[in-house]
Each structure stands twice: as C-alpha cells, then as structure tokens.
Amino acid sequence: MKRILFFLATVCLSAAASSKTLVVYYSYTGDCEAIVNELTKQISADVVEVEPAEKGLRYEANGYALGTQLLNAIKAAPNDAASYPAIDPVNVSLSEYSTVIIVTPLWWSQMAAIMQSYLFQVGKQLAGKQLGLIVSSASSSISGVVADCKRLVPDAQYLSENLWINNSNRANTAALVADWVENNGLNQTENTMHINIIVGAKTFTATLADSETGRAFAELLPLTIEMNELNGNEKYHYLNSTLPTDSYQPGTIKAGDLMLYGNNCLVLFYKTFSSSYSYSRIGAINNPTGLAEAVGSGNVSVRFEKSATNTTGLTYQTLKNKDKGRLIFHNGHVYISRDDNTYTLTGAKIR
Numbered sequence: 453m454k455r456i457l458f459f460l461a462t463v464c465l466s467a468a469a470s471s472k473t474l475v476v477y478y479s480y481t482g483d484c485e486a487i488v489n490e491l492t493k494q495i496s497a498d499v500v501e502v503e504p505a506e507k508g509l510r511y512e513a514n515g516y517a518l519g520t521q522l523l524n525a526i527k528a529a530p531n532d533a534a535s536y537p538a539i540d541p542v543n544v545s546l547s548e549y550s551t552v553i554i555v556t557p558l559w560w561s562q563m564a565a566i567m568q569s570y571l572f573q574v575g576k577q578l579a580g581k582q583l584g585l586i587v588s589s590a591s592s593s594i595s596g597v598v599a600d601c602k603r604l605v606p607d608a609q610y611l612s613e614n615l616w617i618n619n620s621n622r623a624n625t626a627a628l629v630a631d632w633v634e635n636n637g638l639n640q641t642e643n644t645m646h647i648n649i650i651v652g653a654k655t656f657t658a659t660l661a662d663s664e665t666g667r668a669f670a671e672l673l674p675l676t677i678e679m680n681e682l683n684g685n686e687k688y689h690y691l692n693s694t695l696p697t698d699s700y701q702p703g704t705i706k707a708g709d710l711m712l713y714g715n716n717c718l719v720l721f722y723k724t725f726s727s728s729y730s731y732s733r734i735g736a737i738n739n740p741t742g743l744a745e746a747v748g749s750g751n752v753s754v755r756f757e758k759s760a761t762n763t764t765g766l767t768y769q770t771l772k773n774k775d776k777g778r779l780i781f782h783n784g785h786v787y788i789s790r791d792d793n794t795y796t797l798t799g800a801k802i803r
C-alpha cells in the first residue's frame with residue numbers, strides 16, 4: 453500500500469512539474485519549418501528540430517530513390533533499430549513536457565524516415581503524453597503517416613484532430629493552424645503569468661509556472677532583493693515567507709530557470725548544467741541571453757515585478773525583428789507586438 457501511495461505521489465509530482473508544450477519537427481525543404489514558425493506564433497511552446505546524421509543527402513534525387521530506400525528498410529524490419537537512418541542527438545528532456553506536437557513531411561504516403569528514427573527512439577517516453585500530429589505533403593493524404601505515428605508511439609493520448617497541410621491549402625497555413633489550435637484546446641494560455649526580472653539596466657521577461665508555487669510567488673511581487681552568488685551558476689535569496697512546494701529533480705538546470713529550493717529559497721540560475729538536486733519550479737526567463745553578464749560574478753540586486761502587458765501566452769520565441777510593431781491576431785484578440793518581445797492587448801476582440 454505504501455508503495456502504491458509513493459507511486460501515486462511520484463506521478464502527481466511529475467504531472468505538476470510538467471505542463472509545457474514541445475514542438476518536434478523535421479523539414480527537408482522548409483515546408484514543415486514554415487508551419488512550425490506559424491504554430492509558435494500562436495501557442496507557447498519550446499521547439500526542437502530532428503536532423504539526419506548524414507548531411508547533404510538528396511532524398512528526392514533519381515526519382516526519390518534514397519527516400520524510397522530508407523522507407524523500404526523501415527518497412528522490412530520496423531522493430532529493428534538498424535532499419536532507421538541515423539539522426540543527430542536531440543537534446544531535450546521529454547519529462548518536462550505534457551504535450552508534444554510532431555510536425556513532419558509525408559514521404560511516399562508514410563512518415564518521413566528521419567522523423568520515424570526519432571519516434572522509434574523516444575516512443576516509450578511519449579506514453580501518456582498528449583500528442584499532436586501535423587503533416588505536410590504535396591498532395592497525398594496522411595492516413596499512412598498517422599498509422600506510422602501510432603505504430604511508433606502507441607500509448608500517447610492523441611489529440612482529436614490531426615492537421616494536414618498540402619500544396620493546395622498551404623497559403624492558408626495561419627488560419628488552418630489557428631483552427632487546429634482552437635479545436636484541440638491548445639490555446640488555453642490566457643492565465644499565463646509573465647513577470648519582469650530586472651537586473652541593473654536589463655529587463656528579462658519570464659513566464660511563471662501555472663502551479664501553486666508559481667502563483668504564490670506572483671503574490672509576493674513586486675519584490676526587490678539582494679541575491680547571493682553560489683557555484684558560478686546561481687543566485688539565491690531566502691524569502692521571508694514560505695511558498696507551497698511541488699519539488700522534482702529537473703536533471704538539467706537551464707540558464708534562466710527560477711526555482712524554489714526547500715520552501716523558501718529563491719534561486720535564479722544563470723548557467724545550464726546537470727544537477728541531482730530537487731526544486732519546485734517557479735518559472736523561467738524566456739530568453740536568458742545576456743543573463744550571466746547582467747548578474748555578474750558576485751551578489752546582485754534583482755527586482756521581480758508583474759509584467760504590465762500580462763495578457764497572453766504568446767512568447768518571445770516567435771517574435772522576430774520583422775514582427776515588431778505588427779498587429780497580431782491570437783485567440784480572438786488583437787495584440788501589438790512590442791520591442792521588448794512582449795505583446796500588448798489592444799482591447800479589440802474579433803469573432
């Protein structure tokens with residue numbers, strides 16, 4: 453019984469620790485990459501690309517000979533790792549994500565061999581996660597790709613709709629993605645809390661975890677504190693009050709992670725490294741570029757405050773220079789993108 457309770461507690465803790473979305477894509481000629489760029493304008497997600505280990509191959513040459521050969525090898529022995537083309541290591545910790553969206557090209561009515569290699573490697577780790585599938589083809593329909601995905605990842609919770617983009621609807625990618633996001637309930641990010649972390653003259657935007665720890669931390673803001681240097685990778689400060697905890701072992705700490713050690717030690721990490729310690733996640737700086745330089749090597753004064761433009765789950769990752777100052781339509785609202793990589797709600801709502 454004790455063991456079951458421990459198991460349940462572990463499950464609850466890991467569920468609480470992971471509520472993020474990961475987009476995994478492969479793109480040979482750029483179509484899937486363009487879809488990912490659109491998707492990440494509309495939802496808050498981390499993105500990783502799967503790449504073949506062997507570069508410069510031409511899968512379409514000689515009547516698609518190489519692409520065909522790779523797929524035939526998989527078909528002949530789908531349970532044998534040696535049947536799958538080698539890929540570069542994909543450095544992402546899947547345990548951090550509750551939703552994974554696969555964006556892949558179709559090859560000969562099957563899933564592109566390179567993406568099959570990745571899913572063959574991680575299929576078991578995706579069990580129980582919410583899984584979305586977006587497929588790009590010239591014209592062929594995607595049932596074979598869906599079947600490949602279900603063979604490689606049999607135990608995921610598939611979203612109710614897949615998205616198929618092809619050459620005849622590609623011009624409408626933005627609207628198709630918006631509908632797909634809405635129909636699958638992926639746009640429920642209105643409660644996402646953004647804060648500013650101000651170090652000297654530099655302001656970093658961070659997103660708080662949608663958890664009791666994240667929400668309790670938000671209640672303490674604004675907060676200006678002296679943070680102490682430790683180990684060349686973190687700044688910490690003991691808060692006057694305790695916060696609720698849901699601690700877990702992140703394994704890899706990323707620069708920009710904002711964590712709670714114990715129940716009252718606020719830690720801001722400014723380097724990425726492996727760790728065996730347990731923390732409760734408070735949130736993370738969206739773009740930690742320049743953080744290490746800003747906090748320096750000693751103790752530092754840091755201000756935490758709620759963002760004035762706290763309106764949406766859209767994140768910096770999707771905001772390119774060319775987007776700045778543009779009107780952006782998201783989830784029925786109109787936003788203006790700003791120079792500091794946040795979005796301001798204009799007040800307009802379109803339906």
Ligand SMILES: Cc1cc2nc3c(=O)[nH]c(=O)nc-3n(C[C@H](O)[C@H](O)[C@H](O)COP(=O)(O)O)c2cc1C
Pocket residue numbers: 478479480481482483484485511512516519520556557558559560561588589590591592593
């Ligand atoms: C080896 C190979 C086989 C393909 N087979 C098909 C096919 O059977 N049917 C189809 O409609 N498109 C096929 N395509 C076209 C791709 O599915 C399509 O161009 C897709 O949008 C490419 O995505 P990407 O640019 O992200 O690589 C094939 C492409 C390659 C390279």
